[in-house]
Amino acid sequence: xxxxxxxxxxxxxxxxxxxxxxxxxxxxxxxxxxxxxxxxxxxxxxxxxxxxxxxxxxxxxxxxxxxxxxxxxxxxxxxxxxxxxxxxxxxxxxxxxxxxxxxxxxxxxxxxxxxxxxxxxxxxxxxxxxxxxxxxxxxxxxxxxxxxxxxxxxxxxxxxxxxxxxxxxxxxxxxxxxxxxxxxxxxxxxxxxxxxxxxxxxxxxxxxxxxxxxxxxxxxxxxxxxxxxxxxxxxxxxxxxxxxxxxxxxxxxxxxxxxxxxxxxxxxxxxxxxxxxxxxxxxxxxxxxxxxxxxxxxxxxxxxxxxxxxxxxxxxxxxxxxxxxxxxxxxxxxxxxxxxxxxxxxxxxxxxxxxxxxxxxxxxxxxxxxxxxxxxxxxxxxxxxxxxxxxxxxxxxxxxx
Amino acid sequence: xxxxxxxxxxxxxxxxxxxxxxxxxxxxxxxxxxxxxxxxxxxxxxxxxxxxxxxxxxxxxxxxxxxxxxxxxxxxxxxxxxxxxxxxxxxxxxxxxxxxxxxxxxxxxxxxxxxxxxxxxxxxxxxxxxxxxxxxxxxxxxxxxxxxxxxxxxxxxxxxxxxxxxxxxxxxxxxxxxxxxxxxxxxxxxxxxxxxxxxxxxxxxxxxxxxxxxxxxxxxxxxxxxxxxxxxxxxxxxxxxxxxxxxxxxxxxxxxxxxxxxxxxxxxxxxxxxxxxxxxxxxxxxxxxxxxxxxxxxxxxxxxxxxxxxxxxxxxxxxxxxxxxxxxxxxxxxxxxxxxxxxxxxxxxxxxxxxxxxxxxxxxxxxxxxxxxxxxxxxxxxxxxxxxxxxxxxxxxxxxxxxxxxxxxxxxxxxxxxxxxxxxxxxxxxxxxxxxxxxxxxxxxxxxxxxxxxxxxxxxxxxxxxxxxxxxxxxxxxxxxxxxxxxxxxxxxxxxxxxxxxxxxxxxxxxxxxxxxxxxxxxxxxxxxxxxxxxxxx
Ligand code: HEM
Numbered sequence: 001x002x003x004x005x006x007x008x009x010x011x012x013x014x015x016x017x018x019x020x021x022x023x024x025x026x027x028x029x030x031x032x033x034x035x036x037x038x039x040x041x042x043x044x045x046x047x048x049x050x051x052x053x054x055x056x057x058x059x060x061x062x063x064x065x066x067x068x069x070x071x072x073x074x075x076x077x078x079x080x081x082x083x084x085x086x087x088x089x090x091x092x093x094x095x096x097x098x099x100x101x102x103x104x105x106x107x108x109x110x111x112x113x114x115x116x117x118x119x120x121x122x123x124x125x126x127x128x129x130x131x132x133x134x135x136x137x138x139x140x141x142x143x144x145x146x147x148x149x150x151x152x153x154x155x156x157x158x159x160x161x162x163x164x165x166x167x168x169x170x171x172x173x174x175x176x177x178x179x180x181x182x183x184x185x186x187x188x189x190x191x192x193x194x195x196x197x198x199x200x201x202x203x204x205x206x207x208x209x210x211x212x213x214x215x216x217x218x219x220x221x222x223x224x225x226x227x228x229x230x231x232x233x234x235x236x237x238x239x240x241x242x243x244x245x246x247x248x249x250x251x252x253x254x255x256x257x258x259x260x261x262x263x264x265x266x267x268x269x270x271x272x273x274x275x276x277x278x279x280x281x282x283x284x285x286x287x288x289x290x291x292x293x294x295x296x297x298x299x300x301x302x303x304x305x306x307x308x309x310x311x312x313x314x315x316x317x318x319x320x321x322x323x324x325x326x327x328x329x330x331x332x333x334x335x336x337x338x339x340x341x342x343x344x345x346x347x348x349x350x351x352x353x354x355x356x357x358x359x360x361x362x363x364x365x366x367x368x369x370x371x372x373x374x375x376x377x378x379x380x381x382x383x384x385x386x387x388x389x390x391x392x393x394x395x396x397x398x399x400x401x
Numbered sequence: 402x403x404x405x406x407x408x409x410x411x412x413x414x415x416x417x418x419x420x421x422x423x424x425x426x427x428x429x430x431x432x433x434x435x436x437x438x439x440x441x442x443x444x445x446x447x448x449x450x451x452x453x454x455x456x457x458x459x460x461x462x463x464x465x466x467x468x469x470x471x472x473x474x475x476x477x478x479x480x481x482x483x484x485x486x487x488x489x490x491x492x493x494x495x496x497x498x499x500x501x502x503x504x505x506x507x508x509x510x511x512x513x514x515x516x517x518x519x520x521x522x523x524x525x526x527x528x529x530x531x532x533x534x535x536x537x538x539x540x541x542x543x544x545x546x547x548x549x550x551x552x553x554x555x556x557x558x559x560x561x562x563x564x565x566x567x568x569x570x571x572x573x574x575x576x577x578x579x580x581x582x583x584x585x586x587x588x589x590x591x592x593x594x595x596x597x598x599x600x601x602x603x604x605x606x607x608x609x610x611x612x613x614x615x616x617x618x619x620x621x622x623x624x625x626x627x628x629x630x631x632x633x634x635x636x637x638x639x640x641x642x643x644x645x646x647x648x649x650x651x652x653x654x655x656x657x658x659x660x661x662x663x664x665x666x667x668x669x670x671x672x673x674x675x676x677x678x679x680x681x682x683x684x685x686x687x688x689x690x691x692x693x694x695x696x697x698x699x700x701x702x703x704x705x706x707x708x709x710x711x712x713x714x715x716x717x718x719x720x721x722x723x724x725x726x727x728x729x730x731x732x733x734x735x736x737x738x739x740x741x742x743x744x745x746x747x748x749x750x751x752x753x754x755x756x757x758x759x760x761x762x763x764x765x766x767x768x769x770x771x772x773x774x775x776x777x778x779x780x781x782x783x784x785x786x787x788x789x790x791x792x793x794x795x796x797x798x799x800x801x802x803x804x805x806x807x808x809x810x811x812x813x814x815x816x817x818x819x820x821x822x823x824x825x826x827x828x829x830x831x832x833x834x835x836x837x838x839x840x841x842x843x844x845x846x847x848x849x850x851x852x853x854x855x856x857x858x859x860x861x862x863x864x865x866x867x868x869x870x871x872x873x874x875x876x877x878x879x880x881x882x883x884x885x886x887x888x889x890x891x892x893x894x895x896x897x898x899x900x901x902x903x904x905x906x907x908x909x910x911x912x913x914x915x916x917x918x919x920x921x922x923x924x925x926x927x928x929x930x931x932x933x934x935x936x937x938x939x
Binding site: 071072100101125127128129130132133136137302303306309310313314316317320321324325328332333334335336337338340341342343346347349350353354356357360361363364 | 437463464466467470471473474477478480481484485487488519638670676677679680681688689690691692723724726733735737855857862865869872873876877880881904905906907908
């Protein structure tokens with residue numbers, strides 16, 4: 001069953017990939033002579049792109065169902081499960097927007113983002129983890145899945161914002177805005193690079209163990225599954241190092257159990273992103289933003305602005321319902337308190353407050369358009385920090401280990 | 402009070418910018434009208450002389466509201482930088498914990514009070530200001546908005562129409578018929594249509610305009626309920642640990658209720674279960690599946706003075722399981738944790754030389770019995786007991802009263818040594834004073850489970866639930882529906898169409914385009930400058 005479910009996820013992933021290609025071809029393909037023929041052809045490509053994306057969604061729902069059966073509880077309880085579900089919700093969000101606005105551009109950009117997140121999810125262990133007693137509560141999956149849906153919709157506002165920025169920014173010369181766009185692109189690419197790196201070292205079964213001492217002076221072992229650019233502070237290699245040991249050591253204050261390994265992963269992601277970004281820049285011979293812009297000639301910025309706002313309008317209540325209301329009901333049931341100022345709870349509150357600020361800023365003049373788009377980008381960064389960073393770096397009740 | 406009289410004869414409150422009835426704008430401008438509050442007279446935009454006015458205006462400003470939201474947001478982020486006090490190890494004193502763990506930064510964090518940030522006066526003050534701002538800003542807007550929308554008349558002043566974002570004027574042959582046709586279409590799209598002298602006002606989803614105010618009301622209720630917790634008696638949040646087989650007074654009940662931990666049981670995941678094998682191996686070992694306390698509740702019908710012997714009357718028994726609290730008299734007991742503690746230690750008196758054994762001694766650590774008579778002249782006396790033994794310079798001592806590391810001093814009395822030889826036994830320690838003939842051999846240790854319960858009483862819960870419910874209703878009504886209005890009017894033989902919505906202009910424009918399809922009327926144009934530019938570049 002587990003094998004079946006992971007195969008289904010693979011199929012879903014390839015459907016998304018295929019759909020992206022279809023939609024991409026449809027939006028590029030327009031230098032044809034015969035206008036009429038071209039537009040029907042384009043219509044077909046768009047239609048097929050959407051249909052294939054939909055089939056992908058169905059496969060992913062099948063993955064979800066079969067995994068649920070295999071695991072015995074709703075599969076949203078560890079990082080792998082949560083992130084794949086989040087990826088699925090981004091696709092759902094793009095369909096919601098597609099049905100309101102019939103705009104395929106948002107789908108064209110959402111599918112790759114969703115794929116990046118699903119690829120990143122596969123970096124985490126996929127085995128079934130038994131739930132600690134506090135998590136065996138049906139409010140938990142309700143809370144988590146509602147949060148994911150909300151985040152999926154809010155991600156659509158990021159995507160609309162990104163398309164907006166790519167479309168309106170003057171790419172003829174370098175400016176603060178073009179540089180910031182490149183930073184966003186680099187961020188996305190480093191997630192991709194990280195997934196590729198981790199999976200490659202997984203295939204070659206790389207392993208390297210260090211011993212080090214924590215602040216209680218206990219001797220501990222830490223096993224890396226990627227070459228250690230950064231080793232634990234004051235550590236020794238265990239066994240045969242096989243040539244490469246490490247470049248530098250983590251600073252002395254990094255004494256958390258896995259702190260050094262996390263820093264190492266982070267450095268790999270940053271460097272991998274740099275290499276990938278550099279390669280793409282080398283091939284394109286211009287900014288990524290400048291390369292994408294010609295595809296967006298027919299875009300109406302105000303429409304994208306509206307889509308961005310609309311997806312916050314739809315996503316915000318759902319996020320608040322899942323992240324605050326259901327979270328409180330669950331916490332009351334399981335932890336005897338509505339609200340405990342756990343890092344993850346604070347994260348949900350910060351996200352909600354941020355989007356509340358976004359909505360209020362939109363009431364004021366001058367905050368639509370460019371500024372709104374940047375706010376949506378920041379909102380997505382907050383969401384990703386809260387999903388990934390808080391779980392991995394700051395421990396708390398919610399950390400999925 | 403001053404008033405503003407309109408050409409149409411209506412007397413508007415002082416400060417009105419657009420006549421409540423006919424929509425006549427009182428400025429001499431050609432720009433689009435700011436329709437957010439229908440040009441109604443808002444207190445904050447009208448008066449600014451007295452102190453009260455100034456305070457009112459300050460708190461009714463959205464800019465100030467956004468600043469307050471951002472400050473609460475930044476405050477919350479600050480609270481995640483280091484763990485809050487409630488999440489650090491419970492036996493670590495915060496005065497030293499932060500500095501030891503995080504150096505000077507930890508010291509600063511602690512000194513500035515950020516270890517209990519969410520209880521700090523400034524954070525609570527921020528929440529109070531946010532609440533005040535919500536109330537003032539909402540009142541400032543909802544009252545005039547309600548008045549204007551209620552009083553609005555179908556026929557509007559021409560400059561009101563011309564200055565709407567969506568507008569068109571068309572010359573058609575049969576203006577009346579065209580209007581009727583559009584009207585029918587609008588009705589089909591579930592607009593409420595009103596007619597007056599051949600002019601039409603079609604409106605739908607006005608209720609969504611109240612959404613923000615409803616959700617703000619919900620928020621104010623939640624904030625208010627959270628503040629209520631500081632009133633004594635409204636909120637109890639305590640923990641209690643009870644050993645298996647014992648009973649304790651339940652904190653927060655003034656010694657009225659006692660709870661007995663009859664049995665504590667715990668179930669683990671089977672580490673050989675194929676499904677979990679891999680994951681359990683990764684966290685090396687046991688993972689609790691569930692745990693529970695079989696508890697008996699008693700009421701004290703005797704004296705409730707602390708320390709007095711209670712007279713207990715059985716009330717009820719029940720299970721306290723994780724996720725399934727035990728509730729009585731508005732108090733809930735939650736199973737939040739467990740521990741084990743040393744309970745009994747078994748020793749053997751033996752002759753060191755011959756190895757001969759003279760009987761076992763069981764020491765109950767709750768109450769280490771003083772003399773154990775083993776017969777035939779052999780006795781063991783407990784001289785001293787250190788529940789949490791540590792060796793200090795001036796001799797053995799105890800760190801706490803909990804049996805974490807029990808140490809016992811025995812006097813071993815035998816026919817050869819009627820005065821007794823002294824032996825000190827602790828885990829992994831065996832100290833002898835002098836050269837003994839006998840020794841106390843440690844045989845085994847019996848553990849006992851301790852259940853950890855959270856005692857909760859919360860009289861604010863229903864209010865928080867109510868506030869949360871109202872908040873969600875308000876959010877839904879405000880965000881998932883849009884207030885749309887279309888005016889159709891005959892002006893000098895032309896048909897004028899003007900339309901307004903509070904959001905979602907693109908969809909709205911398409912809706913109107915569909916409604917005028919059967920007529921020769923021209924589509925309303927979006928007169929917003931940025932939209933115009935953006936459409937031209939298409
Ligand atoms: C965290 C707290 C808050 C939340 C969650 C919240 C939520 C909302 C939401 C969802 C809207 C509708 C926005 C839209 O239609 O796009 C809104 C509107 C509004 N809020 Fe808040 N709000 C909060 C705090 C405040 C504060 C402190 C003020 C004080 C100035 C304020 C003033 C307003 C105003 C003036 C509106 C516009 C109402 C209208 O369109 O007529 N809000 N609020």
